[in-house]
Amino acid sequence: MDFNFNEEQSLIQGQVSQFIQRDYDWEKRQELSNSERGFSDENWKQFGELGWLGISISEASGGFGGSSLDTMIIMEEFGKGLVVEPFLETIVLSASIIDEAGSQQQKDEVLNKVIEGNLHLATAFSEPQSRFNLEDVVTTGTKQDDSYVINGFKSVVMNGPAADKFIVSVRTSGSQSDNEGITLFLVDSDQKGVSKRDYSTVDGRKACELTLEDVLVPSDAIIGKEGNGLGLLKESINKGILAVSAEAVGAMEVLYKTTVEYTKTREQFGQAIGKFQVLQHRMVDMFMEYEQAKSLLYMATIKHSEGAKDADKAIAGLKYHIGKAGKFVGQQSVQLHGGMGVTDELNVGHYFKRLTTIGTIFGNSDYHLTKYSKL
Amino acid sequence: MDLNFSEEDISFQSEVRDFLSNDYPDDIKDKQDKRIPLNKDEIIRWQKLLASKGWFAINWPKEYGGTDWSPTKKYILQNELASANAPVLIPFGVNMCGPVIYTFGTEEQKEEHLDKILNSDVWWCQGYSEPGSGSDLASLQTKAEKVDDKYVVNGTKTWTTMAQHADWIFCLVRTETTEIKQEGISFLLIDMKTPGIEVKPIITIDGSHEVNMVYFDNVEVPTSNLIGEEGQGWNIAKFLLMHERSGIAGIAALKRELSRLKEISATIENGNGVLLDDPDFRKKLESTEIELTATEFTELRTLSAMSSGGSPGAESSILKIKGTELQQTISELFIEMLGYYAHPFFEEDKIGTNETVGPDYAAPAMPHYLNYRKVSIYGGSNEIQRNVISKAILGL
Ligand SMILES: Cc1cc2nc3c(=O)[nH]c(=O)nc-3n(C[C@H](O)[C@H](O)[C@H](O)COP(=O)(O)OP(=O)(O)OC[C@H]3O[C@@H](n4cnc5c(N)ncnc54)[C@H](O)[C@@H]3O)c2cc1C
Numbered sequence: 001m002d003f004n005f006n007e008e009q010s011l012i013q014g015q016v017s018q019f020i021q022r023d024y025d026w027e028k029r030q031e032l033s034n035s036e037r038g039f040s041d042e043n044w045k046q047f048g049e050l051g052w053l054g055i056s057i058s059e060a061s062g063g064f065g066g067s068s069l070d071t072m073i074i075m076e077e078f079g080k081g082l083v084v085e086p087f088l089e090t091i092v093l094s095a096s097i098i099d100e101a102g103s104q105q106q107k108d109e110v111l112n113k114v115i116e117g118n119l120h121l122a123t124a125f126s127e128p129q130s131r132f133n134l135e136d137v138v139t140t141g142t143k144q145d146d147s148y149v150i151n152g153f154k155s156v157v158m159n160g161p162a163a164d165k166f167i168v169s170v171r172t173s174g175s176q177s178d179n180e181g182i183t184l185f186l187v188d189s190d191q192k193g194v195s196k197r198d199y200s201t202v203d204g205r206k207a208c209e210l211t212l213e214d215v216l217v218p219s220d221a222i223i224g225k226e227g228n229g230l231g232l233l234k235e236s237i238n239k240g241i242l243a244v245s246a247e248a249v250g251a252m253e254v255l256y257k258t259t260v261e262y263t264k265t266r267e268q269f270g271q272a273i274g275k276f277q278v279l280q281h282r283m284v285d286m287f288m289e290y291e292q293a294k295s296l297l298y299m300a301t302i303k304h305s306e307g308a309k310d311a312d313k314a315i316a317g318l319k320y321h322i323g324k325a326g327k328f329v330g331q332q333s334v335q336l337h338g339g340m341g342v343t344d345e346l347n348v349g350h351y352f353k354r355l356t357t358i359g360t361i362f363g364n365s366d367y368h369l370t371k372y373s374k375l
Numbered sequence: 376m377d378l379n380f381s382e383e384d385i386s387f388q389s390e391v392r393d394f395l396s397n398d399y400p401d402d403i404k405d406k407q408d409k410r411i412p413l414n415k416d417e418i419i420r421w422q423k424l425l426a427s428k429g430w431f432a433i434n435w436p437k438e439y440g441g442t443d444w445s446p447t448k449k450y451i452l453q454n455e456l457a458s459a460n461a462p463v464l465i466p467f468g469v470n471m472c473g474p475v476i477y478t479f480g481t482e483e484q485k486e487e488h489l490d491k492i493l494n495s496d497v498w499w500c501q502g503y504s505e506p507g508s509g510s511d512l513a514s515l516q517t518k519a520e521k522v523d524d525k526y527v528v529n530g531t532k533t534w535t536t537m538a539q540h541a542d543w544i545f546c547l548v549r550t551e552t553t554e555i556k557q558e559g560i561s562f563l564l565i566d567m568k569t570p571g572i573e574v575k576p577i578i579t580i581d582g583s584h585e586v587n588m589v590y591f592d593n594v595e596v597p598t599s600n601l602i603g604e605e606g607q608g609w610n611i612a613k614f615l616l617m618h619e620r621s622g623i624a625g626i627a628a629l630k631r632e633l634s635r636l637k638e639i640s641a642t643i644e645n646g647n648g649v650l651l652d653d654p655d656f657r658k659k660l661e662s663t664e665i666e667l668t669a670t671e672f673t674e675l676r677t678l679s680a681m682s683s684g685g686s687p688g689a690e691s692s693i694l695k696i697k698g699t700e701l702q703q704t705i706s707e708l709f710i711e712m713l714g715y716y717a718h719p720f721f722e723e724d725k726i727g728t729n730e731t732v733g734p735d736y737a738a739p740a741m742p743h744y745l746n747y748r749k750v751s752i753y754g755g756s757n758e759i760q761r762n763v764i765s766k767a768i769l770g771l
Binding site: 126128129130131132133136155156177197199200201202203207209267268269270273276278279327331334335338339341342343344345349350352353356357360361364366369370 | 504507508509510511514533534577578579580582586643644645646647650653655656707710711714715716717718719720721732733734741744745746748749751752753756757758761
């Protein structure tokens with residue numbers, strides 16, 4: 001048993017943490033979040049130079065061959081700074097799929113640029129009717145000679161606005177909710193027939209609605225094998241869950257600490273409000289939810305990185321808890337700040353909003369508890 | 376024990392329903408149905424329409440333009456309006472300042488203000504809270520110093536809801552530094568146009584501008600604007616808290632929103648069925664419904680005690696806590712129901728237009744969820760309400 005980071009991991013943690021403290025103060029984060037692009041290309045380049053973008057990509061593809069543990073370390077720190085750069089979308093969700101299953105040509109075309117910070121990706125897996133069910137796909141791909149014609153609609157595609165390329169889940173055979181017959185395609189955002197409706201999301205990030213209308217792609221745009229997309233997608237989503245859970249743990253740490261500090265200094269009735277026992281117990285509960293979340297995060301991440309048989313179950317359990325804990329910690333942080341907690345100016349509300357979306361992304365607590373009970 | 380309405384009640388109920396189907400202005404109804412925030416003019420227009428029916432200041436005594444209705448009749452009106460999702464009344468004039476003026480004011484003050492409140496000709500806001508005084512309101516520092524026939528007011532009020540629209544503000548101010556903090560507080564009416572007042576917006580996490588800071592810099596207020604006596608302000612504020620707490624839980628609105636949740640979730644696909652049939656989601660709706668029913672009957676029991684002469688007292692704290700918890704739970708269930716479509720976020724003026732994405736009901740849900748974090752904070756936070764119950768009812 002060892003829950004300590006090794007030397008390399010500690011080094012990365014220190015680097016990311018330093019970046020957030022030095023280069024990512026709250027005003028700056030808000031400025032980036034409110035900008036048209038929604039994040040900083042300069043920061044992104046810097047992430048590339050520091051080697052963070054390639055950390056989880058295999059050495060064969062030009063990366064450092066790290067595991068989900070390395071991603072966890074970065075994401076937990078990102079959660080503390082509420083970083084808006086699309087590490088989750090471009091690296092964790094999308095580049096991993098290409099690294100895992102892409103053809104040599106796809107890898108060459110995509111991964112080097114991604115690692116250097118010159119290319120953005122998004123994975124388009126949700127549709128208006130699909131809720132959290134990855135296999136519920138009605139976007140169709142029809143084979144035409146050596147090509148496919150894709151028609152359909154993908155909803156709330158995270159990082160869609162910045163994405164140069166999309167990984168799209170497409171039904172090439174079978175019916176709406178079949179596990180078989182889903183194929184992942186790599187589609188350029190400026191390809192004919194692809195249109196986007198960009199917008200901001202409540203957590204200060206960007207997403208889009210993606211319409212695919214008679215998009216003609218060659219069959220070598222398929223990632224992996226035809227009809228085998230669901231497995232790849234599930235693995236990518238598992239990595240995504242681990243990443244947002246780490247982000248949530250970082251965010252919860254900031255929230256419980258900020259709240260404790262606030263209640264030590266805010267005085268009402270002639271004393272610090274932190275002296276009221278009911279608030280003390282509330283903060284103890286916030287703290288415990290955070291600790292429990294961190295424990296499940298470590299457990300699930302280790303299992304995943306070791307390829308354990310019950311990793312899926314561990315991840316479902318983790319996501320269940322993250323939804324529940326994130327909601328509690330977020331809501332109570334706002335509550336204990338009183339009126340200040342609901343202001344746009346204070347960062348507390350923004351952490352709360354990100355925890356709220358993380359609660360839903362890749363499936364909410366109900367969804368994952370059901371999944372857990374079936375595994 | 377009797378759960379039935381009298382024949383008279385039932386005929387009044389249909390009168391209200393007729394009014395709502397015939398006279399509820401289409402443009403306002405449309406905005407309300409789409410959950411688009413109303414502007415000042417629309418709110419005033421609606422309040423004036425109710426006033427023209429005699430349905431606005433129903434809790435006021437008849438001699439001041441109110442009614443002598445039974446609690447049941449009042450309940451029916453509020454219930455029907457909320458069920459139809461009619462606009463919520465702005466309480467500061469009609470439910471707060473008005474009752475203070477007709478209870479504690481001089482004849483001149485009644486003359487000057489009551490009719491204008493009845494007709495919604497003057498918009499009031501409430502200046503109690505200060506940066507340093509929220510839950511501990513009695514520690515407030517805004518000073519009113521008597522100089523000849525004027526008070527000179529200096530200080531800062533905060534969280535002042537819709538001060539940007541207000542013509543007048545009713546304030547708690549400190550006229551004296553006393554050993555017991557409560558004894559130096561007075562209740563003062565201030566014209567917002569008086570020189571030295573500055574209003575600055577506070578933007579909240581839902582992106583809206585609902586609350587403000589209000590700064591007072593040597594603001595001169597005629598002493599004739601003092602309500603009651605100097606030092607009586609705290610008792611007046613307490614009277615207000617105890618007074619008029621009926622409808623505080625907003626039961627009818629909660630029922631309306633819960634049935635909306637059911638209706639919409641019955642149309643949302645989820646695997647092979649619809650979300651309403653998802654056992655987890657359904658159980659949450661149903662347990663919320665049971666809690667809601669309990670709160671409804673707690674409210675009815677309180678009402679009935681009042682009509683036989685009791686005062687609502689600390690029991691109204693139960694309704695505040697339970698009502699706001701339900702409001703927050705329901706707003707949360709909307710977010711759960713929407714899945715990913717809870718996340719796209721649009722500015723207030725885009726809601727209800729084709730500039731949003733997802734189903735029409737999606738865009739207002741997240742701002743509403745975020746905005747409603749306030750309900751457990753304001754009006755005496757839910758922690759403070761529990762303190763009240765433990766002291767006043769349980770004697771702890
Ligand atoms: C949207 C909004 C609109 C508002 N509108 C108005 C308005 O129009 N006019 C107006 O005057 N005010 C208004 N308020 C102010 C509101 O009444 C105060 O926010 C409220 O009284 C809480 O005060 P505070 O924000 O200073 O929090 P604090 O009093 O600092 O409380 C912070 C936390 O400590 C807890 N706490 C405090 N004391 C105790 C205790 N003794 N025991 C246990 N817990 C305790 C509170 O419950 C809260 O969780 C509004 C507030 C909001 C958010």
